[in-house]
Amino acid sequence: MSNIVEIKNLSKSYGKKEIITNMNLDIPKGKIVGLLGPNGSGKSTMIKLINGLLNPNSGEVLINGLNPCVETKNMISYLPERTYLNDWMKVIDILGFFDDFYEDFDLEKAKEMIKSLDININEKLKTMSKGTKEKVQLILVMCRKTNLYILDEPIGGVDPAARTYILKTIIKNYSEDSTLLIATHLISEIENICDEVIFISKGNIVLQGDVDEIRQEKGKSIDALFREEFKC
Secondary structure (H helix, E strand, O other), rough: OOOEEEEEEEEEOOOOOEEEEEEEEEEOOOOEEEOOOOOOOOHHHHHHOOOOOOOOEEEEEEEEOEOOHHHOOEEEEEOOOOOOOOOOEHHHHHHHHHHHOOOOOOHHHHHHHHHOOOOOOEEEEHHHHHHHHHHHHHHHHHOOOOOEEEEEEOOOOOOHHHHHHHHHHHHHOOOOOEEEEEEOOOOHHHHHHHOOEEEEEOEEEEEEEEHHHHHHHHOOOHHHHHHHOOOO
């Protein structure tokens, strides 16, 4: 199977409000894919459906040919847009939690990365800056050895220096056998690391393809194309 994710006729609504509308999408293996769209476009809902955190109203999601289940959760390392870690936890406690919970978590690698950032392993999250918290959470996600990494707005709300570190960490720890899906509205920051991009608007896929091919065909950068498409 050449695709890690297959989405077929997928729809999701909350009450009368439709968020995802009859979506069809294949995400290939071994690629860095940018999921690009303005706030409210359906990025986070789509990601939650892939993770099995939401159930569709119709259609299906397949991860390596399987519907979301316990087995597929082991194939996905997910960084949500909002932290799910408790502020009172120390870094060392969080590392131990991940090591106990995930068989594929590389504890020693995580410790080395924490040390390289000069972060006190006994420091609590609540005493950290937003950028440092983001770095800790990214390390946790990227230190798993899995098939699909999903990062929801990993560089949103942090300063440029933190963004640079985060992107370097992603590239350095990304396995070429795995797929990396990055959801963001900060296109210029990730354009040069993506193999493919997906434009999503109002729950629909409006563009998908190879970054270099799209640039050549459209005669402009992905960032410029995004701004034109979404008038931003």
